[in-house]
Amino acid sequence: MTQVGVNGYGTIGKRVADAVTAQPDMELVGVAKTRPNFEAEAAARKGYPLYAAVPERADRFGEAGLDLAGEVEDLVDAADVVVDCTPSGVGAENRSLYRDHDTPAVFQGGEDADVAEVSFNARANYAEAVGADSARVVSCNTTGLSRILAPLEEAYGVGKARVTLVRRGGDPGQTGRGPIDDILPDPVTIPSHHGPDVNTVFPDLDIDTLGMKVPATLMHTHSVNVTLESEADAAAVRELFADESRLFLIPESADIDGSGKLKEFANDAGRPRGDLWENCIWAESITVEGRDLYLFQAIHQESDVVPENVDAVRALTGGADAAESRATTEDAMGVGIDY
Amino acid sequence: MTQVGVNGYGTIGKRVADAVTAQPDMELVGVAKTRPNFEAEAAARKGYPLYAAVPERADRFGEAGLDLAGEVEDLVDAADVVVDCTPSGVGAENRSLYRDHDTPAVFQGGEDADVAEVSFNARANYAEAVGADSARVVSCNTTGLSRILAPLEEAYGVGKARVTLVRRGGDPGQTGRGPIDDILPDPVTIPSHHGPDVNTVFPDLDIDTLGMKVPATLMHTHSVNVTLESEADAAAVRELFADESRLFLIPESADIDGSGKLKEFANDAGRPRGDLWENCIWAESITVEGRDLYLFQAIHQESDVVPENVDAVRALTGGADAAESRATTEDAMGVGIDY
Known part of the structure; x- marks a missing residue:
């Protein structure tokens, strides 16, 4: 032991x-x-x-x-x-x-x-x-990105990743943090630290990240674009992700529109503290346009x-x-x- | 008359x-x-x-x-x-x-x-x-995108534009709208209507857009990526934009970190209703990485x-x-x- x-x-x-x-x-x-x-x-x-x-x-x-x-x-x-x-x-x-x-x-x-x-x-x-x-x-965000980039790199090759991270301003208990009623580029310079941080795990991966901060506390949400090196379609990417135990593909039928309902779902499931250890990826959002894959995912910063x-x-x-x-x-x- | x-x-x-x-x-x-x-x-x-x-x-x-x-x-x-x-x-x-x-x-x-x-x-x-x-x-967002895409198309050619629009949930007076403390993919399907709407102005432009909604009321904020068709550098793009009267390049020295300070700036300047008719582009955010241009801009949905x-x-x-x-x-x- x-x-x-x-x-x-x-x-x-x-x-x-x-x-x-x-x-x-x-x-x-x-x-x-x-x-x-x-x-x-x-x-x-x-x-x-x-x-x-x-x-x-x-x-x-x-x-x-x-x-x-x-x-x-x-x-x-x-x-x-x-x-x-x-x-x-x-x-x-x-x-x-x-x-x-x-x-x-x-x-x-x-x-x-x-x-x-x-x-x-x-x-x-x-x-x-x-x-x-x-x-x-x-970090939570780099972990969330690594979990999708690893299978994509293996299955298709990643030409370039471009991610906008819309970050919660603070955790629910961090009552001194903001913003209130604002949307902040954070940092305003590009790239944010997340891209270089992904490179500590994937040294050769081409990635640019942009960070923002908004008045929310529950989860981060990523707008992800990955230009793949080989042909893919959305159904195949969904299947690829369905095999990954730390990726949760939110089905359309779940009626989960954001992190509030995700946390409600986790609480209903009896998860300790309502934790969501998995990346929460909206299955409907997975879209392939030419070689460009797009998706939205929510990341529970306290637990992933x-x-x-x-x-x-x-x-x-x-x-x-x-x-x-x-x-x-x-x-x-x-x-x-x-x- | x-x-x-x-x-x-x-x-x-x-x-x-x-x-x-x-x-x-x-x-x-x-x-x-x-x-x-x-x-x-x-x-x-x-x-x-x-x-x-x-x-x-x-x-x-x-x-x-x-x-x-x-x-x-x-x-x-x-x-x-x-x-x-x-x-x-x-x-x-x-x-x-x-x-x-x-x-x-x-x-x-x-x-x-x-x-x-x-x-x-x-x-x-x-x-x-x-x-x-x-x-x-x-619309306000399509107007904001058109104003930057037109000069970029003329100066460099636009290979592809990819934009994440982080939208205010409602205007300050729209007290019945949300979200509160959430970050919503909106729509969760990709593309959002903004890309096709840009195509009503630029029929041949290749653009994918992703929409989100957050608990803010003052302005929308766009995370913009444009893959250019010819070489560019950030300084040249800043100069290109500086010649456009409906683009405001927020200088670093202004200490304007988000839409709250932008509105404060507009009010101090005596603008009617604190209106910002111009796209508000953070000059520091303008970055060129290979052929990829990135920037953040805030769009005043009530007035642009x-x-x-x-x-x-x-x-x-x-x-x-x-x-x-x-x-x-x-x-x-x-x-x-x-x-």
Whole structure:
């Protein structure tokens, strides 16, 4: 059993902790948290051992009635692999901590690519992380793009990808973020960082991305164009995608017009936190015009990288190959929507 | 002096009435309105003769203390040209009224293309409407696209255009519209109607468009990709656009990040109703990658077609050629931003 520590118990960390707990070949050592807020309280109620991420603030946990199992160093020491789910930039600061303890580490996509040996997507380049000391799970948007580009590249070849990412302004809990009643080019310069980030997974792929930010919180939505290198038609692309367990093809009959209904669907299905680990692609939107493929997909920024984090842990330990790991992860979590 | 009647005094009609009034070669006969609401009150205060658009409801105007100059038939009869600014679909119903009175008519882009002899954009195909009995000013978004595609086609040739239109859910006054906190593919099928609509102005242009709808009210924002047929660089495209009076290149130094600040800018400049008649293109966003041009532009859905309506009136009467008409319209209205 691989002993896994989770450093940082926010949006991603709490989901990774649950997903690790569900795996048959992993055990959660515990989670490190900076403050004894509602999330720490929830972790304690689940029985997850709590570690103080900032030793100087350890006393606050006791004051809040929460027992600590130790400090973050103890967690790193006890773990075979640490998944760093701290805010962007903090992961890079934690790198020396993991190195000092010889603990392999998984970082998140908010970090620069050089934080880890390899930028990772379970569908695209799992093998590159096998046996590495560290891997960086690319961001929610880059994960969403990698999952469609990998099968398209294999089946047709990708001549060029052009993607407009219409991003949610903030997560539902990020009450200080905007915009309100506006549509912001973000960044106004082109390309956005997403294209170069895709290139950390697919070094040779020609991709231009444009980013925007709008007053929504639930999911990102991508307007995707991929110029294919060989003939395709929409039906064949739909079949290709239907074979991918982390792609959900929204059927026309579902009457799902946006991310609100997608989340409602996930909640009705009993998904934890209403999570959508899969890319949500509108089947009707898949269109081929000459060599140009178009589609719309919604990406749940809070959860789509969670299965990839589990797979990254398995890759670092060398415990399984890509197909085995993905299948184990998906079985344990319940990833995959058969509509 | 061309006598102009405006049928429909809502978002577009009130702006067209003001713009016509400002022209040196036009006189506003009056405006037809269905109901004596705040807009009718404002028209009366400006001294615009009011006509009852629905004769059966004419009494309501008197009850609201508003004098009528007559019914819509009287307006059509007295006018040399009618600009139909009624809601989508009503224009088509009004067509026989204008025909019965032999009054040339300008329709709006909400109507199907077959409502008029020609679909019109003042920059792209003014000459086609000269001497016609009717013209349809294409929608705000198609107008915004036509204004950039015309100079690009002339200077470089357009191989293919691919545009994602991130549309405001409704105008500020349309309080019953959504979405709230969502990003909707709209329509989910591809292409959206905008591509075929651009083809009513540029019949041979290869264009695919994708539409989305978001919780914003102020302006639409386009993510534009144009594959050019000859070499270009970003600086040359900026210069090309700088010569176009209906394109506003937002300079980086302006610190304008979205439509909220654009409207604030227009209000500070004393623009009536904070209108932005020009395409607002972020200069920094203009990027050329190989033969692919990219840019972001914001389109003020309430006002960008207003100068085009004035030009359409002049085209139908044959009173000026395209360059003369555009210059007259712009001088009279104050179109063009020299930043």
